[in-house]
Structures are given as C-alpha cells and as structure tokens.
Amino acid sequence: MKTLNFRVILFAFALIFGVVFSIPSLTQSEQGKKITLGLDLQGGLHMLLGIKSEIAIESRIKSMAASVKYIFDDEEIIFDELRMVDGEKITFELLDGDDVTKATELLKKGLEGTALSQNGLKFSLEMTEAETERTKQNAIQQAVDTIRNRLNEFGLAEPTVAKQGEDKILVEVPGIKTQEDEQRIRELIARAAHLQLMAVDEDRNARVGSMSAAEAKSYGDVILQDVNSPEKYLLRAIPVLDGSMLTDAKVGFDENNQPVINFTLNGQGAKIFGDFTGKYVGKRMAVVLDNKVYSAPNINERIGGGRVQISGRFQLSEAHDLAIALRSGALLAPVYVMEKRSVGPSLGADSIRSSSIALMLGFILVVIFMVIYYGMAGVVANVALIGNLFLILAIMSLFGATLTLPGMAGIVLTVGMAVDANVIINERIRELLHAGKSIGKSIEDGYSNAFTAIWDANVTTLIAATVLYAYGTGAIKGFALTMSIGILASMLTAIVGTHGIYQWILPKIDKNKLGFWFGIRKEGK
Amino acid sequence: MEIFKYKKPLSLMSKSKRFGLLSVAVLVFALGLIFTKGFNYGIDFAGGTLIQVQYEGKAPIDKVRDAIDTDKSYEGATVTFFGGEDEIVIKTKMSSKNLGEDVGDRVRALLKETGKFEVRRVDMVGAKVGSELREQGIMSMLLAILGILIYVSFRFEWRFAVASVLALVHDVTIAMGMIVLFNIEVNLDILAALLTILGYSLNDTIIVFDRIREGIRTIKDPDLGGIIDESVSRTLSRTTLTSLTTFFVVLTLFMFGGEIIHGFSFTLLVGVIVGTYSSIFVASPILMWLGFSVGGFREKEAAKLKREKEKEKMRAMYENGTI
Numbered sequence: 001m002k003t004l005n006f007r008v009i010l011f012a013f014a015l016i017f018g019v020v021f022s023i024p025s026l027t028q029s030e031q032g033k034k035i036t037l038g039l040d041l042q043g044g045l046h047m048l049l050g051i052k053s054e055i056a057i058e059s060r061i062k063s064m065a066a067s068v069k070y071i072f073d074d075e076e077i078i079f080d081e082l083r084m085v086d087g088e089k090i091t092f093e094l095l096d097g098d099d100v101t102k103a104t105e106l107l108k109k110g111l112e113g114t115a116l117s118q119n120g121l122k123f124s125l126e127m128t129e130a131e132t133e134r135t136k137q138n139a140i141q142q143a144v145d146t147i148r149n150r151l152n153e154f155g156l157a158e159p160t161v162a163k164q165g166e167d168k169i170l171v172e173v174p175g176i177k178t179q180e181d182e183q184r185i186r187e188l189i190a191r192a193a194h195l196q197l198m199a200v201d202e203d204r205n206a207r208v209g210s211m212s213a214a215e216a217k218s219y220g221d222v223i224l225q226d227v228n229s230p231e232k233y234l235l236r237a238i239p240v241l242d243g244s245m246l247t248d249a250k251v252g253f254d255e256n257n258q259p260v261i262n263f264t265l266n267g268q269g270a271k272i273f274g275d276f277t278g279k280y281v282g283k284r285m286a287v288v289l290d291n292k293v294y295s296a297p298n299i300n301e302r303i304g305g306g307r308v309q310i311s312g313r314f315q316l317s318e319a320h321d322l323a324i325a326l327r328s329g330a331l332l333a334p335v336y337v338m339e340k341r342s343v344g345p346s347l348g349a350d351s352i353r354s355s356s357i358a359l360m361l362g363f364i365l366v367v368i369f370m371v372i373y374y375g376m377a378g379v380v381a382n383v384a385l386i387g388n389l390f391l392i393l394a395i396m397s398l399f400g401a402t403l404t405l406p407g408m409a410g411i412v413l414t415v416g417m418a419v420d421a422n423v424i425i426n427e428r429i430r431e432l433l434h435a436g437k438s439i440g441k442s443i444e445d446g447y448s449n450a451f452t453a454i455w456d457a458n459v460t461t462l463i464a465a466t467v468l469y470a471y472g473t474g475a476i477k478g479f480a481l482t483m484s485i486g487i488l489a490s491m492l493t494a495i496v497g498t499h500g501i502y503q504w505i506l507p508k509i510d511k512n513k514l515g516f517w518f519g520i521r522k523e524g525k
Numbered sequence: 526m527e528i529f530k531y532k533k534p535l536s537l538m539s540k541s542k543r544f545g546l547l548s549v550a551v552l553v554f555a556l557g558l559i560f561t562k563g564f565n566y567g568i569d570f571a572g573g574t575l576i577q578v579q580y581e582g583k584a585p586i587d588k589v590r591d592a593i594d595t596d597k598s599y600e601g602a603t604v605t606f607f608g609g610e611d612e613i614v615i616k617t618k619m620s621s622k623n624l625g626e627d628v629g630d631r632v633r634a635l636l637k638e639t640g641k642f643e644v645r646r647v648d649m650v651g652a653k654v655g656s657e658l659r660e661q662g663i664m665s666m667l668l669a670i671l672g673i674l675i676y677v678s679f680r681f682e683w684r685f686a687v688a689s690v691l692a693l694v695h696d697v698t699i700a701m702g703m704i705v706l707f708n709i710e711v712n713l714d715i716l717a718a719l720l721t722i723l724g725y726s727l728n729d730t731i732i733v734f735d736r737i738r739e740g741i742r743t744i745k746d747p748d749l750g751g752i753i754d755e756s757v758s759r760t761l762s763r764t765t766l767t768s769l770t771t772f773f774v775v776l777t778l779f780m781f782g783g784e785i786i787h788g789f790s791f792t793l794l795v796g797v798i799v800g801t802y803s804s805i806f807v808a809s810p811i812l813m814w815l816g817f818s819v820g821g822f823r824e825k826e827a828a829k830l831k832r833e834k835e836k837e838k839m840r841a842m843y844e845n846g847t848i
Binding site for chain 1: 526527528531577579620621622623624625626627629630633643644645646647648649650651653654661662664665668669672673676677680713714716717720721723724725727728729731732735736739759760762763766767769770771773774775777778780781782783785786789790793
C-alpha cells in the first residue's frame, strides 16, 4: 500500500489552512481577516427600533395641504374649508362651479400619488395605497441612513445600522465604555433634529402667558416653551425656514466662551433668511429645535450670507451631538425602542474568560479520555479534533463571522460531538478486529460500515442547526453557525483525515500490539 | 481499554414494557409540571427589563431593594444575587420605548446612593417583540421536527421517522419538565438548548437505527426484537462513550462557563442523559410497537435492488446497442 495517500494530503492541507487563517484571530493582529467578537463578548449596545411611520404619513398629508393651498392661490381659484381629517385625508370645498375642471386637472398634475374624489363642490384628497406604502418605506430608509450618518459622525468604531424585516431597524454599536456614553448615543439616535426659524408674533406676544393654544391657533400662531426656562413665546405657525435648507452645522464658542452651534444655510435658505431679516429689523426671530425655543434674538440688521447661530447654554458634549444631528438631517418619523441589549466591556471579558476555561477543560478531558480508552487510535482522533478546532476558527475568520457567547458554547459542544464520529469508527474497527479480520481490512471496512451512520446523524443535526439559524436572532444565530461549521469541518477531519492517517501509518501498525494501537486486549493474528 | 465488550445481545426488548412505563410516568410528571406550574418566562419571551449590577465588594441588596421601592413604577421588581455576592440582578416587567432615558438609566439614578457600582448589562425587551420571539421559537421547533421527519423517512422508512420523532418529543418534554421543576428562567438560550437536544438526541437515535437497518439486512433472525437487541447491544459501547464525552464537556460548561450560560448548560445536561436513555430504551421499542415488519422491509429492499439491477441491465443493453 502507498504510504502517502490523497486523504492524508487533503487533511494536511486542511490543517495548514486552518492554522494559517486562524492565526489573525488568535493573535488579534491588525492584519488579515479575523473573527469579530459579538456584542455580548466585547461589550456594546444592540437595539431593535420601531418607527412611527404614521407620523411621516401625517406630515406628508400636511405638506399636501400646503401644496393645495399654494396651487389654488397661484391660479386664483377660490376655495374654503381646507381641512385635514384624522391625519388621513384633506377635504376642501370650491366656491365657484366653473373652477371644478381646472382645479381637478391642476391637482392631478401637481400632486402625484393622490386620489381625488368629488361630491358636488366638496372634494376629498387621499394618498393612494401605493403612495402610503412608499412613504412608509421611505421613512424607514431615511431613518436608517440618518442614524447611520449620526453614528459614523460620532466617531464610533463600527456601528451597524440596517433595516430588519418590514418595519424595524437594527442598531449595533460595539465598544461602548460606560452607561453614560450609551445614554448619550441613544439620545443622539432619538433626536428628531427638527430645526425651524420662526418669527415672534410681537403684536400679541405680551399676552402669551394667559393665551390658550386654541386662541393662538386662531391667529395662525403657536405657543412654544423656552428650552431652559418656563418662559413661553407666541410664534407664527408657518416657519420662516426649516432644517432642510441647512448645509453645515459646527460647534463654536461665543464671546463668553460658551459653546454654540453655527450653521450655514444653502443658497435658497440664505436668500429667504436675508429677505426676512431685512424686512423685520427690530423684531425677534426664534431658533426652534424639536419644538423648544433655544433663543429669540432681536434682529438688528439684515443678515446676509446665511450664517446663523444657536446658543442655549449647552454643555460642550450636548452641542457636539446636536451639531451632528443637525448635519445628518431630521428624522421623518420618530423611532422607539422595541428591544435593547447592552453589555458592559468587563462583563464581556468575564464571559470570554469563563467560556474559554470551559472550552479548554472540556477539550482536555475529551483528549485524555480518548487516549486512555483507545490508545494510538485515540491519538489519531485527537489530531483530527485539533484540526477541527482550527478549521472552525479559520472558516469563521474568512467569513468575518461573529463569535457570540452561545457561539462559544457551540464550539464546546462541537468538541463533544466531533469525537463521536471517531468513537463510532473505532468501535467498528475493534468489532472487526475481534472478529479476526486483518488490520488493513478492519480499518477499511470499519470506515465504510461507520459512514452511513455518521452521515445520517450529521445531516439531521445540520437540519436542526439550519432551522435554528434561519429562525434564530442575534446570539442564537451565532450558536447555530458555529455548530454547523463544526459539523461540516468534522466530516473532513474526523472521517477523511483520520482515515488518511491510518492508511499512511498502516505499515507501522504492529499486529501484536493491538492493545497499544487500538486499546483492545485480543492479540492479532 | 475496553469497558463494553460485546459478547452476546442483551435482552432489552423483552423488558421494553417496563421502560415504556417508566418513560410514560416521567412524561406525565413533566407534562403535569408544565401545565400546572408552567414556565418561568424570562424577559426574552415575556418582555421586561433586566439590569445586572456589580458592586465593589458585597452588594448591599437590602439598600438596593429600598432604593428601587421608592419608585412606584417598579412595583413587583425583583432583586437577587447573581453568581457571586458582589453582583445583583434587578428584574422588572417594565420596558420603555423611550430611547433617551430608559429603565436602565432610571435604575442607575435610583441606585446612586447605594455604593460604588457598575451597570454591566441591561436587557430590555418590549412585550410585542417578546411574543414575536415566542412564536418564532415554537415555529423553529416544529420546522426542525418536520425537516427531520422528512429526511429520516427518505433515508429509512416512515416508521423509523415516527419513532425517532416520538423519542425527540419524549426528550424535549422531559427536559422542559426539568426546566419547570428547577425553576429555570426560559429565555432564548434555553430555546437554543432545547433545539440542540433535538439534534443531539436524534444523532444518537439515528446511529442506533442505522445499526438496526444494517442488522435487518445481515442478521438472519426474522424476529425484529432479536435484531433490535443485537443491534442496540453492538452500539451500546459507542452510545455510552459518546454520551460520556459530551457529558464531560457540558458538565465543564455548567461548572465553569459562568452564570450567564447556567440555564443553557443545565438544559443540555438533562438532554444528554435523557437523549441517551431514549435512543436505547424508547426509540427502538416504538419501532416494534408501530408494527415494523422485517419481511416487508426486506422485500422492499429486494425489489429496490432488483429494479436497480434491471435498470443497469437495460443500460448495458442500450450501450451494447441491443436496443
């Protein structure tokens, strides 16, 4: 028989491959592909966010109402009773029957994705189902992009922000050191960052303390509170401009060395701002962020160039986060937490330590047991087992897979199950040796007899692992992944690898020392 | 070294009624526990918040309880030691949708006066996600069983598939019963453990069945009981050895793996023991009770072989140009 065979060569390649590609992960070197530690092992924040997409739809309908008003005013069509009903549709009434055709055509042309229904001179305008769906999807996608931008700008290592399922957003932020930092990041994500510049209604502002919201509304005003004090302001409801015209926002310092946010407007914004400040010199303009008034300075002169400052007695970190939120844009719809898991770095380190100890101990126990019970055959099985461990690490490194705590448990369990194949094979070989077959024949038949059992057993376990992977979330996926890789790798190492080793060393196996080679008492013949 | 040296078949099938009764008794006990006491669902499935806090030195657990009690919204919150004496876990059914300041932040503020501590873990699951996870869990269990049923029917015969699935249900039910008995909190990791038991127990059963399938072909005995006895006896050594190695590993995980994977490794420990028992004493007798016929199987196998031979013959004739 040939001494070197394709099986042992294949196994040697697998072993070299395993060792080479698991080195970057084991040494945690900078170069090369390596295994990412899951958030439960390195510490970090995992969140599943929901989105209130109905708010995005409502604001879309609001802007539809504004468009209707704009179109009709522009074309001098007289209308009345323009209303939003239940945040779902707009109703209005035309006063002149001659305008019906013109109005219908204008709306059809000017407002895409809407359905207009008519009853005499009364009209109602709704979003089509497709448009509603598109608006929802858009709100989610925009939220994903915005949150990603914010986290990237915050300077975090490798945040993950992705859409999950139909309407959820997955956020994973590794490497957060303290709970305070985590809260800061959560606040940054949640920030609507809706910036508005609004004119103060100077004629009525003196009475704001006793004014009801309904009364303010009747003047076309809103009452908003100061961010730092209970002071209230009466502001014109339609803003001069909003955050969509902002191009940049940076932290700066005012003359008192207090942090402020300086932002720049785009061309159109700068023009509107210039015109407005020119027209209202001597009056006040409020800087409103998320419906809180940050400042309401007097306009001393026309301000050109589109540079505006927000001052609001900020902490430096707060100003920094606010500037990021403003730069990355407003959220179309607010997000809320559905699931949150956060692990501190010290707990992660503890988990790595304890599961590594368990892995080592389990491994050593199995290795010692195999040698005691099977002699040299046990050593062969152990070589395969070590090869299996390296292969798991190498494959996970190459795929950049994430190792979680259940994933570690998966590897530990694979150690227990991978030797199973060799136990089955060794038992078969012993059986044949007892039956008086020659060593070579016992090995060959042992492998072929054992094969179907190992194959069927592994395939069924793989089926369970695949289901676990498909249906599991987060950490559980990690468990299913390491177990699947472990099973596949064990097919190569425990079946092909050990077979190759036997064929290779067969000429050296002494038939009079079956106790040493296979751990059995019966003498060969 | 050899512990289990095969000499002659153990007569297991003649005692199968006794093992059957034992299994039924344990099953009834487990089901009783599941339906009367019920699972202690953790936050993954029930929703709520879990906060793990580590103190420098011994945790002042009474102070923590008092501090938590000052806030009415935490009514029903539990505070317990976790692993060692320096660590505690606070659990509440509450969860908050608010990103800015959540339950964890508020607990941190409440505990400010209780000593020097570090919040090491905050898990919060909303009720909706909890029920979704539970549905997914049940689905994954059923799907795994279905997949296995199909594969085993295809590779063996439908009675083998039914017997192996019944053995699985047996194992998982008993493991669930133990989870209830020892009041282990059911979270996602327990689900993973149950699914692993599914795979593991099946692994064991398949290997015994493979030997029975082989026995049917090679052993002359026409009596299924005899074939099963001999096949099971021949795999007994392997079954116990593998269970032993897996048991070692799971035991080290249970003892040294840390508090977080305690429930997981406990469930596996039960699973390894029950899975080994069931592959020997449950799966094979079911095969017999389902009325598996050795003669029928042999005839089918023979017919299959004949068909294949004929096909080959046809092909040979075709290749030789006779047809």
